[in-house]
Amino acid sequence: MSGDGGRSLGMKRAIAALALALWSALPLQAQTTDPAQTPDPGPTETPVQTETPAGGLKKTEPAAASTGAKPTKSISITTAQPNAPDYAAWERLASRAETAVASRSTSNQGLELLRSQLVDWRAAFQTAQNANATRIATIRTQIETLGPVPAEGASEAEEIALRRKALTDQLVRLQAPGIAAEEAYTRADGLIKEIDRTLRERQTSELLKLWPSPLHPGNWGLALKGITTSALELYNETADILTGPRAGRDLRDNLPLILLLTTLALLLLWRGRRWINQQVLRLARLAPERGRPLWELLASLGQIIVPFAGLLALSRALLLAGLLGAEGRDIARALPALGLIVFVSIWLSWRVFPTGENSAWGLLRLPPERRAEGRFHGYVLGLMLTLNAVRNMVFPPVEVGEAATSVLSLPILVIAGFGLVRLGSLMRRHVRDDTPEGEVLNFRNRMIKLVAQGAGLIGVIGPLLAAIGYVSAAAAMVLPAGLTLAMLATILILQQAINDIHALIIRDPAKGDWGLVPVLAGSALALAALPMLALIWGARYEDLSEIWTKFLEGFRLGESRISPTDFLYFALLFGIGYTVTRLFQGALKSTILPKTRLDAGGQNAIVSGTGYLGIFLAAIIAINAVGIDLSGLAIVAGALSVGIGFGLQNIVSNFVSGIILLIERPVSEGDWIEVGTVSGTVRTISVRSTRIQTFDRSDVIVPNADLVTQRVTNWTRYNLNGRLIIPVNVVHGSDVVQVESVLRGIAEAQPLVVLNPAPTIALMGFTMDAMQFEMRMILRDVNFSLKVRSDINHQILRRFGEERIVMAHTPPNPAALPPPLPQAETKTNPPAPGKPDPDAAAGEPTW
Known part of the structure; x- marks a missing residue:
């Protein structure tokens, strides 16, 4: 034995030897001396031609001796459907399988052979369940277009009634193969489960079998x-x-x-x-x-x-x-x-x-x-x-x-x-x-x-x-x-x-x-x-192949059966739709919208709305393409709607508020707003919440419902101009004209202060300790109000020091005191040096 044929044979033998050794390494329960599990050397080895689900001949296999069934012959049938199952041959095989399962003398090999044939038939029946599916869907649509069935005692036009009856009869005829296949599938699946249970019971009994003690x-x-x-x-x-x-x-x-x-x-x-x-x-x-x-x-x-x-x-x-x-x-x-x-x-x-x-x-x-x-x-x-x-x-x-x-x-x-x-x-x-x-x-x-x-x-x-x-x-x-x-x-x-x-x-x-x-x-x-x-x-x-088969078959959702392949198909279509949506958003944001007259907020709103709409359409298209029927969930959704309404009312409120914000655009990205105790720049507006960045660079997540239901101050909605108010308090006795002149000069000297309208210096009122002034000015960019406020305060301190103006609530500085007021008379007998003034001790002023 040499040449290519010898090498091929050697390789086959090597593979067979590897499989044999690995099988022999498994536990002893896989090999038994139970007569019920030992192959019968008699008719079991007689080769017969078993029938395939389509009625043709299958490969030659040994028959189960103890099944009590006679060898079957090939049957050629003619059906209305191409590749339709041969139900006569199936009935004979199912009867043989039921007899074999009921008999305790059936060997494991016989049961395994029957099981392999039942698996083939079950696969054929699963495929046959979808017979005429497209035509059935079309006829159902035609019946729906005729309108609802008249109530009892009511009548409809004769032409419509005749057409409805003809379509209904045609639908029944088309559904018959699928119904028959579904019934046969259920029977085959049940027989497979019975065989698996019998084999597992025999395997368990072998594990619990008491062998002769090796210590005897x-x-x-x-x-x-x-x-x-x-x-x-x-x-x-x-x-x-x-x-x-x-x-x-x-x-x-x-x-x-x-x-x-x-x-x-x-x-x-x-x-x-x-x-x-x-x-x-x-x-x-x-x-x-x-x-x-x-x-x-x-x-x-x-x-x-x-x-x-x-x-x-x-x-x-x-x-x-x-x-x-x-x-x-x-x-x-x-x-x-x-x-x-x-x-x-x-x-x-x-x-x-x-x-x-x-x-x-x-x-x-x-x-x-x-x-x-x-x-x-x-x-x-x-x-x-x-x-x-x-x-x-x-x-x-x-x-x-x-x-x-x-x-x-x-x-x-x-x-x-x-x-x-x-x-x-x-x-x-x-x-x-x-x-x-x-x-x-x-x-x-x-x-x-x-x-x-x-x-x-x-x-x-x-x-x-x-x-x-x-x-x-x-x-x-x-x-x-x-x-x-x-x-x-x-x-x-x-x-x-x-x-x-x-x-x-x-x-x-x-x-x-x-x-x-x-x-x-x-x-x-x-x-x-x-x-x-x-x-x-x-x-x-x-057992593992059965689990995998059930996994691939999926589960029923309404009138549809969902399988893992459907999930993969759905994920693929949704991924394509999501990618197209993101590409279109990028084109809108970078190419199309910048050439329009929309402001930045409107452009962001359109881009965000396009994203939500594209994702929604991608999901709907993927669901329809896969064939998922969501009508079966209507009852469940109705039963859960009340609980969902109470449990998710805040989320729904924020979602609706987000849509309102994107449509009305009272707030846009980049605006400086103030809502409640939060003040900062709007960074992103999502469908549930809005992210605001405060002056200390911290992000605050504000629910969209707060932006719709609460009072919101938008400092930069249409432009960046904004008013800045700085209060200034000076002590009583200060020259108000001098104070107003100094404050006006400080305000007009600021680069970001608008001169038309000019800054206003107003004397707002009096308290027991001070005269209250306010500097009111319009800034070109309100985002720099904090820096302008700081610069103005620095200038106020410097100029008040130069002009000897004393601010209220500050320690007295003799060098900064205003000059003494003119007096009608002066004291004739001043106190001796080093001695207290009796008037000062009494609380009177010394000037």
Whole structure:
């Protein structure tokens, strides 16, 4: 066997061997000795041609012996609809399925075969439910155009009545195929659920089955006998080939190729992993810092690929020699897959618990001696998974018996359970070392701690159950737990690789370290691993496919069925509409509106309104294109309207107020307004609230209802002119003409003060302590009122000091006092120096 045909056959065999080994690594409940689940060698293997939903012939398959059904023939039918289901053939298949489900003697293989046929029929019925959908919608529209049906006792025109009756009859005929398909779909779906329930019940009963105890000495002899019998069968079939007439002919014909493959296999298995390790260490020293972890990871995959290639070469050499019997050839084909389990476990152990030179790769924070222990238990756990696969292949329970299976399984489960306990202990050690004292565990360490507790618990309970005799239950716990640890380690390694790729792309390891993109990618990876975890823990592939089918079918909303593809279609159309709206808004804002006479506020209002209208139209177009019928929500919306009205009245009020603001435009972006106690510049007006930036650069979110219902002062609505009022108080006795002249000069000297109308200096009144003046002036830009006020106050202080004008409520300054008033008479006897003046002591003025 050489050439392209031989290589193609070798590749097919390698794939088949890999699938066989992975299947044999699953728990024992997948293989049973229950007669109800064992294929019947009789009529079960009789090939028959089953009928397809369209009435044609399906591929040749073995029939279920215990279903009690006779082989069916191909039926050719003619229907009014192209590709319409053959309901006669469906009725026969459904009757067979009901009989098979009701019979306890039906094998699992028979039920699986019936289920696959029922799935095909159900898919055909689902498609047939939409038969004549377009025509039915058209006729319904025609009937609606005729108006409502007359009330009882009322009449309508004869022409309309006849036309309504004709359209109604036509609608009934067109709906008949869809109704029939819907009824058949319901029946097929129910039969599928019954078969799934039956298979799950059998799987559960197998898990709870009590096998012969492996600790009973009487079972040891049975185990030895089963092993001896299988070994003798393997020896006898090999001996028969060696002594047969064709003995050695294939070996002589393919001897050069066999020698080449054997030499290559021994070289790759003996030196391959060591050579790869040397290359990885060399790469670690020579590779640049940026991207080094990623290249090291890719290079380390050679530890799996190189020895696996060696086993492929060895398997091919054994098959070409032609010295093996049927069972020996099966083992030779499965050899690469069995070795792959070992190589993957070694690689994972090396990545999770690296050596001292590569400690930076490790996923767990452990000292070197603990990492060495972790590698050892990882190797052993992978070896136990491989031995379990070999046991299922060489010593199947059907041939060696339950007692031998229990005895052979116990050592594997005990060693694997001990490895789980030790690995769980190492993970708990990592959590303690990686969490500072007094701090709360992060999410990653909480998950690691939870996995560690589960592994330790399963590692103890599983071997105990196997010792009692619950071998299937023990295998369904221990072996999947080991595979789960391997899958979780793979996910963490891939997440780290995604993080390294992200850091390499953005060329900034600091920012790329567990950024948003790697976290999202890692979450998607973990989510995608859930179906594989379900399969590892005993879920049937059919159960997962059924969940996926139901997910794709979607759910009903009113008269329409919504599926995930409809959501994708809706998101695509809405995204296109949203993008077009944003592009049109940009064109309006930058190109069209600046060429009009609208002010900035009006332009912003048009741009905002266009955005809301475009989003609304995009949503409506997407909903209609998908075919979502919202009429079914009318009753629910009516029932919830009262509660929604009370609960969302403030939001609705603000929404309506926002529309009013955009239409009437009493306030525009850029205006300086004052509402309540808030004063500042309007930055944005949204449909619910308005953002105002105050003078201290803080943003205040004001509900739009406040701008509509409360008093709002807009200082810059039509122009930037604004009045500035500055109060000034001076003491009694000051020269009012002088004060007015000084204040007027200060006001007119300000650059931003408008001179027409001229500033006003008004004497507003008197108090017990002061005369009250006000400076009233118009500013060209009221936004600078704070600066103008500050400048004017500075000028007032300077000029009042120069003019010796005293402001009220300030400490007296003798140098700034006004000159004494003229007196009619003066004192003739002033007091002696150093003595108090009696008049001053009495409270009289001294001048």
